[in-house]
Amino acid sequence: MDDDLRKVKPLGLALGGGGALGAAHVGVLQVLHERGIHPSIVAGTSVGSVMGGAYALGIDPYRLEVMVTHAQWGNFAWPGLNPGFGVLDQEGLRRTMEQIGGDLPIEDLPVTYGAVATDLISRAPILLDRGSLADAMCASIAVPGLFRPAVHDGFVLVDGGMVENLPLEAAFEMGAAHVIGVRLAPEWDGLPQFHTSVHVHELEIRPDVTLIHPRLGGKSMWSLKDLPELVALGREAAEQSLAHYPVVNKRPKELPPHSD
Secondary structure (H helix, E strand, C coil): CCCCCCCCCCCCECCCCCCHHHHHHHHHHHHHCCCCCCEEEEEEECCHHHHHHHHHHHHHHHHHHHHHHCCHHHHHHHHHHHCEEEEEECHHHHHHHHHHHCEHHHHCCEEEEEEEEEEEEEEEEEECCCCCCHHHHHHCCEEEEEECCCCCCCEEEHHHCCCCCCCCHHHHHHCCCEEEEEECCCCCCCCCCCHHHHHHHHCCCCCCCCCCCCCCCCCCCCCCCCHHHHHHHHHHHHHCCCCCCCCCCCCCCCCCCCCC
């Protein structure tokens, strides 16, 4: 295996879950761009599915920083109007997707994309790699008790972090020869008989995995006040992990203006 990630074909990117901590993914995406490293496959779990979807849509990582650091919870969720197994629905996320790029079929994206969700019935990870991009994201972020489960192709789906919070296995399943994994939070094994930590940790030490683990101690996955700092911490971790790659694309001196 060539250890130059710029030459690996196909190169995968696995973006882990972690709520508001997902802002750190933005910093990582910026550093990948600046170092000329361009994954052609991206798998995301929970908030990683949202950031991975933005990457797969081709959204500029500096525009994404502006969008993320100005985000409110309404960009992702609204209070549900009908009774159900959760207090929120993802209409806010659908509206946000319409504004930034539309709800494209996953098959039409310029980058191969997949979102990991959990089937409540079989307790197995489900890789959503075709159909509506918004539907895939909404299923992947459906934290039980907070969001209503999504029904898709006969599955009852909730947050992918229940079984695969860092979707390394999904990225390999999609055809990656080497995967850059960005872990924000530990495996949370949130339902009885879900035991994923050991398996995922074994994947992390494989020679065909490059792990980036931002130091986010003390930051809450439920608070939006630290979003700019989280972007910076993601950049810091990626710059340390990828320090041997020269900068080929400079960070712009000014970020794009924010637009509502």
